[in-house]
Amino acid sequence: MLTKTPMLIAGFAALAMAAGFTPALAQAEGTVNIYSYRQPFLIEPLLDAFTEKTGIETEVLFLDKGLEDRIAAEGENSPADVILTVDIGRLVNVKEKGVTQSVDNETVNANIPAEFRDPEGNWFGLTTRGRVVYASKERVDQDTITYEELADPKWKGKICMRSGQHMYNIALFASMIAHHGEEKAEEWMQGLKANLARKPNGNDRGQAQAIYAGECDLGIGNTYYVGKMITNDKEPEQKEWAKAIKVLFPNTEGRGSHVNISGMALAKHAPNRDNAIALMEYLSSAEAQAIYAEQNFEYPVLPSAETAELVKSFGDIKPDSLPLAEIAAHRKAASEMVDRVGLDEGPES
Known part of the structure; x- marks a missing residue:
């Protein structure tokens, strides 16, 4: 029953x-x-x-x-x-x-x-969760960023992420297609791939761990995982991972950050x-x-x-106003693009 x-x-x-x-x-x-x-x-x-x-x-x-x-x-x-x-x-x-x-x-x-x-x-x-950038407090001075900037060569070898085929990343990539069209989104993804520090792996918390370990300076992750790490008494090492990062909300000065629900x-x-x-x-x-x-x-x-105080501590979020139904329509194209670019093969492929 x-x-x-x-x-x-x-x-x-x-x-x-x-x-x-x-x-x-x-x-x-x-x-x-x-x-x-x-x-x-x-x-x-x-x-x-x-x-x-x-x-x-x-x-x-x-x-x-x-x-x-x-x-x-x-x-x-x-x-x-x-x-x-x-x-x-x-x-x-x-x-x-x-x-x-x-x-x-x-x-x-x-x-x-x-x-x-x-x-x-x-x-x-x-409820929403932002798909944001985790940045090293120690090694990243800037406090603003855009998704587009993740393809900038200045970040070569400095970005970590989980599989591009994970549903959280597919939704983000679909939003890039919705805003820029497939051709420009693919150019961006190629730049992102070139900037990876390693082959995509792990989960969102794993990207914070990699930043803590000095393997990369930026990671892509959801906001709510920061709260999960901060409050994780069973695995207190995750609190150290959270302390090592700051949350950057991409495109705050423009269209707003991609959110999922x-x-x-x-x-x-x-x-x-x-x-x-x-x-x-x-x-x-x-x-x-x-x-x-x-x-x-x-x-x-x-x-x-009311937003919880801990969540407020991540920073102010300005959600992308593009309807999620419109973004979702590009999921298949985003998944195919990940394979075409070879994103999950890592930076050297």
């Missing part, structure tokens, strides 16, 4: 699949069933607050992959009401897989700026639609966004929602 909040169990998906999870699990009438790519502990405070405020119960199924295919396979009898996920690519994917339905809700639309929602109402952003969607055959919409209204509220963003070291999409 699905796990009731707050008894959320990560990794339940595998057990459920093995046991032959069926729509018969559809639990207490009116309970909102959430299929989530987000770790249960990250959303539990939100769901507890929602239940306390409305009396509506929630149940969560956490999956680390295959969420869209799971809902599609369950078809009309799927118990899924609300989908929670991260990354514009995944949000677009659930729409393209045909497992969402359009929502035209006055409250949700008023709370979520247009650039952070699907024009057809199939998904909505809740966590978001929500209404499942196509939601059996508890009214309560699901009530949850979506709550998740879009200033109260919920403040809780969600603080828990994840992210920024609320609602301008009036």
Whole structure:
């Protein structure tokens, strides 16, 4: 059966699949069933607050992959009401897989700026994370930068990054295509490749570690990982990595920094639609966004929602105003460009 909040169990998906999870699990009438790519502990405070405020119960199924295919396979009898996920690519994917339905809700639309929602109402952003530059406090004097500058030869051998095919980088590269066109974006990517200190590898935190170790001066990473490193008591060495870097928000003086989102969607055959919409209204509220963003070291999409003090310490973010749906349309071209340029092969290839 699905796990009731707050008894959320990560990794339940595998057990459920093995046991032959069926729509018969559809639990207490009116309970909102959430299929989530987000770790249960990250959303539990939100769901507890929602239940306390409305009396509506929630149940969560956490999956680390295959969420869209799971809902599609369950078809009309799927118990899924609300989908929670991260990354514009995944949000677009659930729409393209045909497992969402359009929502035209006055409250949700008023709370979520247009650039952070699907024009057809199939998904909505809740929080943002900037795709920024980690810079060595010790070796980098400047406090401003642009994405375009990452191709400047002055940074030759000084930039670290994770795989260009990772969804976070694909979204960034798609934004470069959206702003500059494919030809200029490819020239830029070739310059970025020439400036790499090493073959792309690791995760975002690994780029901060490399800066700390002196392997490079700049890294590309998401803002929320800085918060995760600063507060990591289990692996205190990560606090040292965070101390070694400063966050530079690219293009602040121009179009703004590329941001990605966590978001929500209404499942196509939601059996508890009214309560699901009530949850979506709550998740879009200033109260919920403040809780969600603080828990994840992210920024609320609602301008009036409170940003956590730790997140404020990263610096002021000016999000790129280009609609994410427009950026997402260039993901395939961005992925093909990474392969064509040989970005993941490293600087010497």
